[in-house]
Amino acid sequence: MPFxxxxxxxxxGPATLPEEVLEAAGxxxxxxxxxxxxxxxxxxxxxxxxxxxxxxxxxxIDLMKIPxxxxxxxxxxGAIGQNxxxxxxxxxLAKSGPQADFIVSGVWTQxxxxxxxxxxxxxxxxxxxxxxxxxxxxxxxxxLSPDSAxxxxxxxxxxxxxEFSQTPDVGNTPLVADISSNILSREIDVSRYGVLFAGAQxxxxxxxxxxxxxxxxxxxHAMPITPTIWDWQVQANNDSMINTPTTFAIYMAGxxxxxxxxxxxxxxxxxxxxxxxxxxxEVLDQSSLYEGRVHKDSRSRMNVTFYLRDESLxxxxxxxxxxxxxxxxxxxxxxGGMRASIYNAMPLExxxxxxxxMREFERRA
Amino acid sequence: MPFxxxxxxxxxGPATLPEEVLEAAGxxxxxxxxxxxxxxxxxxxxxxxxxxxxxxxxxxIDLMKIPxxxxxxxxxxGAIGQNxxxxxxxxxLAKSGPQADFIVSGVWTQxxxxxxxxxxxxxxxxxxxxxxxxxxxxxxxxxLSPDSAxxxxxxxxxxxxxEFSQTPDVGNTPLVADISSNILSREIDVSRYGVLFAGAQxxxxxxxxxxxxxxxxxxxHAMPITPTIWDWQVQANNDSMINTPTTFAIYMAGxxxxxxxxxxxxxxxxxxxxxxxxxxxEVLDQSSLYEGRVHKDSRSRMNVTFYLRDESLxxxxxxxxxxxxxxxxxxxxxxGGMRASIYNAMPLExxxxxxxxMREFERRA
Numbered sequence: 001m002p003f004x005x006x007x008x009x010x011x012x013g014p015a016t017l018p019e020e021v022l023e024a025a026g027x028x029x030x031x032x033x034x035x036x037x038x039x040x041x042x043x044x045x046x047x048x049x050x051x052x053x054x055x056x057x058x059x060x061i062d063l064m065k066i067p068x069x070x071x072x073x074x075x076x077x078g079a080i081g082q083n084x085x086x087x088x089x090x091x092x093l094a095k096s097g098p099q100a101d102f103i104v105s106g107v108w109t110q111x112x113x114x115x116x117x118x119x120x121x122x123x124x125x126x127x128x129x130x131x132x133x134x135x136x137x138x139x140x141x142x143x144l145s146p147d148s149a150x151x152x153x154x155x156x157x158x159x160x161x162x163e164f165s166q167t168p169d170v171g172n173t174p175l176v177a178d179i180s181s182n183i184l185s186r187e188i189d190v191s192r193y194g195v196l197f198a199g200a201q202x203x204x205x206x207x208x209x210x211x212x213x214x215x216x217x218x219x220x221h222a223m224p225i226t227p228t229i230w231d232w233q234v235q236a237n238n239d240s241m242i243n244t245p246t247t248f249a250i251y252m253a254g255x256x257x258x259x260x261x262x263x264x265x266x267x268x269x270x271x272x273x274x275x276x277x278x279x280x281x282e283v284l285d286q287s288s289l290y291e292g293r294v295h296k297d298s299r300s301r302m303n304v305t306f307y308l309r310d311e312s313l314x315x316x317x318x319x320x321x322x323x324x325x326x327x328x329x330x331x332x333x334x335x336g337g338m339r340a341s342i343y344n345a346m347p348l349e350x351x352x353x354x355x356x357x358m359r360e361f362e363r364r365a
Numbered sequence: 366m367p368f369x370x371x372x373x374x375x376x377x378g379p380a381t382l383p384e385e386v387l388e389a390a391g392x393x394x395x396x397x398x399x400x401x402x403x404x405x406x407x408x409x410x411x412x413x414x415x416x417x418x419x420x421x422x423x424x425x426i427d428l429m430k431i432p433x434x435x436x437x438x439x440x441x442x443g444a445i446g447q448n449x450x451x452x453x454x455x456x457x458l459a460k461s462g463p464q465a466d467f468i469v470s471g472v473w474t475q476x477x478x479x480x481x482x483x484x485x486x487x488x489x490x491x492x493x494x495x496x497x498x499x500x501x502x503x504x505x506x507x508x509l510s511p512d513s514a515x516x517x518x519x520x521x522x523x524x525x526x527x528e529f530s531q532t533p534d535v536g537n538t539p540l541v542a543d544i545s546s547n548i549l550s551r552e553i554d555v556s557r558y559g560v561l562f563a564g565a566q567x568x569x570x571x572x573x574x575x576x577x578x579x580x581x582x583x584x585x586h587a588m589p590i591t592p593t594i595w596d597w598q599v600q601a602n603n604d605s606m607i608n609t610p611t612t613f614a615i616y617m618a619g620x621x622x623x624x625x626x627x628x629x630x631x632x633x634x635x636x637x638x639x640x641x642x643x644x645x646x647e648v649l650d651q652s653s654l655y656e657g658r659v660h661k662d663s664r665s666r667m668n669v670t671f672y673l674r675d676e677s678l679x680x681x682x683x684x685x686x687x688x689x690x691x692x693x694x695x696x697x698x699x700x701g702g703m704r705a706s707i708y709n710a711m712p713l714e715x716x717x718x719x720x721x722x723m724r725e726f727e728r729r730a
Contacts, residue, residue, distance in 0.1 A: 002398070002399020002400070003396070003399055003400065003401030004396070004399070005396075005401065006395060006396065006401055006402065007400075007401030007402065009401065009402040009406055009407075011402075011406070011407070011408045011411075012408070013408075013609065014405060014406055014407060014408060014409065014609065014612055015406060016402065016406050017403065017405060017406055019395065022394045022395050022403050022405075023394070023395065025394055026391040026392075026394040026395065027391075029387045029388070029390055029391040029394075030371060030384065030387050030388065030391065031368070031369070031370075031371065033367070034367020034368055034369070035367070035368065035372075035692070036368030036370065036371055036372030036374065036690065036692065037371065037372065037374040037376075037381065037692070038382065038387050040379060040382060040387075040570075040571040040572075040617075041374055041376070041379055041380060041381050041382055042374075042376070042379060043376045043377070043378075043379060043693065044379065044572070046376075076441045076442045076443065076446065076573070077441045077442050077446070077592075077594055078441065078594065078608045078609055079608070080593060080594050080607065080608035081441065081442070081592060081594050081608070083592075083593075084592035084593065084594075085592075115592070115593060118589055118590050118591075118592075119590065199608075199609060201609050201612075205405075206405040206611075206612070206613045207405075207409070207609045207610065207611050207612050207613070208441070208573040208611035208613065208614060224483055225483050225484065225590055226483075227442075227446060227448075227449035227450075227480070227483075227592075228445060228448075228449065228479075228480055229442055229443065229445050229446050229449075242445065243443045243444070243445035243446070243564075244378065244379065244443055244564060244566050244572045245572065246571075246572050246573035246611065246614070247379055247566075247571070247572050248571045248572070248573065248613070248614075249573060249611070249613075252405075325401065327400070327401065327402070328408065
């Protein structure tokens with residue numbers, strides 16, 4: 001460092017974005033769509049921005065094949081905000097007092113439980129805590145309650161690098177999934193979920209917009225204490241513009257959606273993400289230096305976590321990786337180790353480069 | 366239209382930004398601070414972003430002369446979000462049950478009352494509704510309750526163009542002021558307020574960050590139902606980073622703060638804003654076509670609202686203004702008429718241009 005060129009940035013979020021999207025944004029900074037003003041300076045009620053918003057919305061619907069009985073909201077406050085908003089919007093649906101079930105697979109679902117507890121009973125229906133959150137709790141262990149309004153999962157735990165390999169069956173209870181770190185990374189059947197939500201700053205765009213995809217029958221049940229900006233009914237009735245939305249973040253998300261469509265859509269991303277993560281897991285599986293602790297059937301294709309069996313090499317690994325133009329590899333402080341976040345915008349070449357570096361580092365060690 | 370050059374954008378928010386800030390942002394899109402990544406792609410926990418955040422914070426403290434017994438938070442959800450967060454954080458301080466007083470001077474304080482009512486008693490201590498919100502309620506009419514936790518005002522009502530000409534005296538009760546549309550536009554004595562809050566998208570930067578300035582003794586009284594991202598205590602203890610903040614919006618706000626310092630700070634802005642608004646009010650006062658309805662002692666220096674006595678000229682006015690390179694002049698749909706929003710980033714030349722256009726339009730009419 002310092003770098004005069006773009007490097008491979010493996011940060012967990014905010015994370016790397018497609019270069020051509022950033023270039024377009026740079027150009028739209030001062031002048032956008034012939035309006036004589038930049039994209040950030042234009043009213044959210046203007047025809048130009050409303051078109052931008054509608055395009056972003058439609059492209060997301062196309063990319064994820066979102067059925068017509070779902071509403072897509074662009075909100076503020078991140079996934080942690082929705083951790084409060086979801087119980088406020090849904091817990092009233094429980095038969096005997098506000099209650100929901102949680103499948104705890106790591107740091108993020110722990111946070112979700114704590115937040116939901118403010119609004120009702122947050123039941124831990126299953127947890128992999130005894131397995132150090134190195135896997136998703138096995139479906140056979142789930143103790144779901146018929147009195148719960150919904151079942152909450154985190155589809156991909158960014159910190160641990162633990163991901164559901166398939167959509168779990170929870171019967172007729174609405175399934176609520178935090179897909180902050182794997183939205184648009186693989187094909188999912190939206191109709192099997194009641195609510196999908198995601199902060200944008202991992203697989204989509206800059207921090208500042210939170211996407212909530214909610215089945216229509218789950219809208220309209222908000223507790224009276226729900227802040228208006230998180231009342232799904234109010235926002236669904238107002239194009240998510242009950243107050244000024246984060247226009248630039250929505251614009252950026254829209255540009256990323258266009259880039260995804262051009263790049264082959266979610267089908268192509270899924271193939272690439274499979275290939276990218278496989279490259280790194282192969283290194284781990286063939287190594288006597290690197291240790292991947294996540295169970296094979298719960299391995300994340302987005303956040304590949306690993307440890308060095310010789311911890312004294314920790315700083316050398318990070319330093320040499322950085323010298324070779326690869327940053328953001330330090331694991332989350334709560335678990336230590338390393339983490340390579342390889343979202344959609346991380347090209348295959350970046351992961352090949354990292355895999356090669358890891359092999360050479362081990363050879364030299 | 367379409368314009369190939371920057372024009373004068375009088376939009377109420379998102380609003381015009383300083384050209385040199387936008388140019389800097391354009392350059393930082395792909396490569397920032399030698400990190401090999403753009404400003405939006407960098408972790409909020411990285412030293413580079415933490416420095417950026419600390420600089421923004423310190424520059425805001427300097428610009429507003431914020432005393433050391435105040436905390437400055439950079440949150441999400443806009444002023445409408447804080448309309449919920451403020452009662453949740455403060456209403457418990459009331460002596461006999463959650464309660465606060467509101468001085469209703471327009472659309473925004475009406476919204477504040479509605480939102481606060483979800484969490485306790487929102488008393489309308491004064492209102493200028495009978496004066497069609499063409500003025501701030503006269504201080505002599507305020508019926509403040511000793512049982513209220515705080516008094517809420519909107520220092521500048523963007524829709525009506527109504528602004529407090531001075532800080533009202535409310536005794537020892539904490540004064541809470543929404544300064545979304547006039548933050549940093551004139552010198553204020555922060556020590557006379559308990560809480561100041563502002564969405565950034567009018568006088569600061571892009572939509573997406575909400576600034577909350579709160580006296581330390583008012584922190585730590587949140588209701589148990591307060592969402593974590595809005596619990597001032599939690600956010601104050603965590604550099605406003607209990608979840609991923611809107612890093613790009615904070616970066617942009619920081620760039621605007623630097624531009625303000627270079628441009629002479631708030632003292633200079635106050636002079637300019639006085640001069641700018643005076644130019645337009647003079648046109649209104651000397652006109653038989655334009656009608657300013659806001660009482661002289663409540664005239665906003667940020668949003669100059671006016672009507673055309675001959676309503677048939679409405680579209681022609683907007684069209685000819687746009688042809689002359691001035692946009693965003695249509696008033697809020699709830700009140701009609703025209704509105705020129707002339708925040709800090711609107712140069713004197715832009716206002717001179719508008720004043721001249723208005724005079725010429727009247728001459729031709």
